[in-house]
Amino acid sequence: MTSLRARQLFAASLVLTAFIALCGAGLEQAFNSSALQAEEDKLQGLAYALLGAAEANDNGDLGIPETRLPDPRLASPQSGLQAAIVNDRGGLIWGSPSLADDWPLTLAPQEVGTWRFQEQGDWFSLTFGLRWLDRADAPRRYTLLIIENNASFKAQLRTYRRTLWGWLGGAALGLLAVQLLVLRWSLTPLRKLTKELHNIETDQQGNIEATYPSELTPLTDALNSMIQSERNQQTRYRNALGDLAHSLKTPLAVLHGVTDEDVKDTNLRGKLREPLSRIQAITDYQLRKAATAGRRTLSGPVAMRPLAEKISGALQKVYADKNIKFSINIEPTLRVRADEGDLYELIGNLLDNAAKWCKSRVQISANLSRRNVELIIDDDGPGFPENAENLLQRGVRADNQTPGQGIGLAAVNDLIGVYDGKIELQRGPLGGGRVLIQFQA
Structure with missing residues (x-):
């Protein structure tokens, strides 16, 4: 990943994704716990209402008249709300008209004065252990059971989850858009520096001229110094080689002239011309080699x-x-x-x-x-x-x-x-x- 913007955006996206995921999971868990507590409180309120309407029957056992049921759903079969009272041996003493023949839960006697709330499959259950004095003032132990279908609870949870993640997803997209704008703004000096370097490469300007943030100032100053130093060095090399070529040109021309004019022997003149020509060629070659510019900065x-x-x-x-x-x-x-x-x-x-x-x-x-x-x-x-x-x-x-x-x-x-x-x-x-x-x- 060679782009600074891509790196920063990738890192910010990872952090944002992790934050959104943790935040969403935390909010979902908090809502679920709150909803479960509300459900438990609701069933406890219903239990108190049932106990308030309870009375002993002819056999001295605890029961609740149908006319005094606190919730009309208890009187309707398949309404999703059921209630029952069992004795300390697990025998059914009283059941609401909505109680199904096959109980959805297995019930164990509950300790007196203790509550037990749980979720099992498609049902919430609340049990409460109590002691009741019969007509002879003899204590009897009972367990009150309330069962409610949790379909509406799950639907509520799904609705909340969709709403939560929808808003969090929208917030994440909005934050990413803001992050893109922030990155674009923060990387503006680098884009401006890139443009100036391109202008230097294409000879549209000689040096880096714009003002940059303090973090980039050492870099731009060093680049300007390097560019100027290279140009000065290249100029010195070429001037020195030009002077050298000019200095060698005259002596070699004199030697060629002396050879052509003063040497009468044709064989000797040929022998002298060949090394002089070779000296001239080698000198030209070495000067060209030394003047080779190679790669130049920018x-x-x-x-x-x-x-x-x-x-x-x-x-x-x-x-x-x-x-x-x-x-x-x-x-x-x-x-x-x-x-x-x-x-x-x-x-x-x-x-x-x-x-x-x-x-x-x-x-x-x-x-x-x-x-x-x-x-x-x-x-x-x-x-x-x-x-x-x-x-x-x-x-x-x-x-x-x-x-x-x-x-x-x-x-x-x-x-x-x-x-x-x-x-x-x-x-x-x-x-x-x-x-x-x-x-x-």
């Missing part, structure tokens, strides 16, 4: 196709006698994050090498997958010899008869090394050589 992307078109157009004029056909298979929208000078050097060396060895066709292709660039140069020439990897070493050439210093592929290899890439020399589909380059940009 550098803007560079389009590859215009560079390839410009270089191939120039090479068509250089190798006009071969009438080379260049095929460029690069999307105009393909852009890579690399120094433009480095790309010019890379593509220029590869196309020049292919044009030098091809018969009439050179093809350049490139594609970008995420941050991985694949660049392919094909030609229809003789191809690479065995142990082609040796050509990547400076000064090694495939054919000593062909003009050059043997540093083109070596320069490409060194340049690719700056970008942590790799180069492979293969046999291509055009019948000649293929140079396959992969690097991150």
Whole structure:
């Protein structure tokens, strides 16, 4: 999970879900306990009413006249409310007209003066133990039983549960929406910083300019210092290398002039020209290598196709006698994050090498997958010899008869090394050589 907003929203959602679940469970349990207590209190009130209406019958046992029943449901069969009185041996002494033939509960005698409330299946039951004096003032023990169907209680509980979780779910969605707004507001500085960095990459601005919260100020200051330091360092490198190139140019030109004018011996003049040309080529190569920019911090992307078109157009004029056909298979929208000078050097060396060895066709292709660039140069020439990897070493050439210093592929290899890439020399589909380059940009 790479997004800060997604992480915070995920964490907040987990906490909110746990809170809502615990809160809902607590409220549901509290309501259930309260409803059960209310049910028990109601049945106890009914028990007191029944005991208040009780009187001894002809046998001296306790009974309740039908006309004095406190709840009309006790007089209606299958009403869901039943009552009974049993003696200390479990025998039925009195039962309400609503009492079913098969009692839904098994009854054990209750201790005198104690209550017992319980829920069993579809019924609530309340038992109370009592002692009653008969007409002879002899104490008799009885157990009063009240049974009520709990269907209405369960329906009430279901209604409450639906209402509770509906409101809690709505509250959770509302809190999540508020959390999204809060996250969006709190991450605004990061979005603004991202936009500024993009503007720096595309050369729309030079530094981070906006004011940020104190937590981000050290980061923005460090980024500005790094950007400025890199630019100053790059400028110093290029200026120093330009001075060095200018300083070497004059002595080498003087040596070439002296060789051409003062040395009369043709053989000696040829021997002197070759090392001087080699010194010149090696100096140019080392200067180009040292000037390689590599990856720059917050550098803007560079389009590859215009560079390839410009270089191939120039090479068509250089190798006009071969009438080379260049095929460029690069999307105009393909852009890579690399120094433009480095790309010019890379593509220029590869196309020049292919044009030098091809018969009439050179093809350049490139594609970008995420941050991985694949660049392919094909030609229809003789191809690479065995142990082609040796050509990547400076000064090694495939054919000593062909003009050059043997540093083109070596320069490409060194340049690719700056970008942590790799180069492979293969046999291509055009019948000649293929140079396959992969690097991150």
